Amino acid sequence: AEIFGDLKLMEKEATGLERIKQKVSEHGLPTPKIEVGEKTFKITLYNRKKDPQKLLNSPYRTLRDTTGLNERQAKFLQGLQQQKNKSVNRGEYMQLFNLHEKTATRDLNDLVNRGLMQKKGVKKGTRYTYNIMSVNVR
Known part of the structure; x- marks a missing residue:
């Protein structure tokens, strides 16, 4: 050895x-x-x-703030939690809520900043994945 x-x-x-x-x-x-x-x-x-x-009690969990989410974000997270595929790209989010690109980007970046989603990839290959290692704080 x-x-x-x-x-x-x-x-x-x-x-x-x-x-x-x-x-x-x-x-x-x-x-x-x-x-x-x-x-x-x-x-x-x-x-x-x-x-x-x-x-x-795990030091590896992430606290996530769900206070102040807009209606789209709250509805999106509720639906995402119930799906097997827990990721989306900006285009899918735009289509889901009939949004302009800047609004979709702002919503998704806010979810990332709150610890609710993780951003993976760059540019058009970017996917936003539901963060399962987090705990809601209200």
Whole structure:
């Protein structure tokens, strides 16, 4: 193991499993189940659905401000939360509400600034994705 560690192909100290346990705990998630076999190991990671309140204490969550959203933004977020595909581009948003380009851009940038959406891509390839790691603040 030492030679692989020197080559930066693996750790010398075998601290990976402990770091995994530490990180999931920091995120407020349940401790993973670790099963070690003769030549394999299996790690089961649990999501926050088991205890959603623990997510509130995670230092990695983002507080998002939903006060003062305009009617379009509120309606858009409600619909987006119920869809499988939780992203949109500016053209789709414009078409949805019959908006001018500047108004759509202003609405979407406001949602990004509030932590409700994440902006990915550039220019015409930009998509706005619903930010699931956030908590409403009213």
